[in-house]
Amino acid sequence: MLDPVQLERLLARVALRDRQAFRQLYDACAPQLLGVALRLLRRRDLAEDVLQDAFTSVWHRADSYRADASQPMTWLTSVVRNRALDVLRSESLRRAESLDDDDGQGGVAALGDDRPSPLGLLEQAADALHLRRCIDDIDGPQRQCLALAYYHGLSHSELAEHLGSPIGSVKVWLRRGLDKLRRCMERLA
């Protein structure tokens, strides 16, 4: 992965219609972004469609990227996630996969690999950010809601069904979890 400054330069060149820079940007970022989309959509064809849409949009909208507002990977991740969430929430898509069990292993195993569960990913992210202790302090159900919502894109009702809890509890867990996550993240700034 290239560093943010290199990615910024590539994006600036893409805004000037530099095809070589576009290819370099794709090579540098597409695998990470496909990983994110695949987590949410769980179907490779849909995830690759989202990646195509996202990069087509990046080519046309690169001049709207503002380096002072967000880092390149943050911007690209948002483009991909927003598109993937739209697909996920569209009525035409019914989840083919049954959702995973409590520890979040089943649904991932269905992809045929041994990648970490949503909770495992949250822990890895916390380690990378040196926020492990702060995030470990978030209550179990809240942490689980955060991980399942962010990495797997579960909605309130899906979370309620998955966790076997009333939807009201899920909403409270999520809100409290997000409040605590925000306080953890503020330590980074």
Add this chain to the structure above:
Amino acid sequence: MKYDHPELLDRLAAAYVFGTLGRLPRRRFERLVRSNEAAARALRTWEMHGAALAAAVPPVQPSPAVWAEVERRTGAAPRPRPTAQRRWRDWLRPALGFAFGLLVAVGVVREQPQWVLPSDLPEHAVLPASYVGLMLDAAGKPAALASSRRHGVELSVKLLQPLVVPEGAEAVLWALPKDGAPFRLGVLRTDAKQVIAMAGTSEALLAAVGELAVSIEPVGAAAAQPSGGFVLRGHCVKLW
């Protein structure tokens, strides 16, 4: 709903980034972000938090077809295999354009023969024009008609609308061969009827010309190529 509460904006932005807002609230929040700077700031903060979490996701190599499709959709690569329908359309468009131009030119000559033939000569004394070009203005209205006999060295031009030429500029008439660069036929005056002396016979000059056009050039520049866009343009056909 009041959106001036920082806490509310923060929660909406968090729910948006985590994907737990429903479809309609998502659209509402996107609209809000476009008009409300505080909402946009809250969104950027949460997008940054979200991207930090996304970095833990293991990468997955996309299949080569993804890049090929991106290239095609951004205009770098042609469609892999043009369909038969597409090839037909590609061929049909210029053919239809040519047929339309021919039809209009023939129609004009039939309806208004005095535009093409000098009216002061007895009818039996003239051969009808062999080459006829009908130039249209930007709005597609007929603006000038040019005609020449087959072996004539004169091109008769009739302006069907007044030709507007700015001070210090002149209207230059060009021939546009089907294959090759435009070449200059002469300068058009603003007279309704005029004759341009060509450098050779119409048969020699115009046989391979598909279109005639007029551009505005600086006076005396004797431009060898049109410098800008054409103000008039239209098909030129050989009638017999």
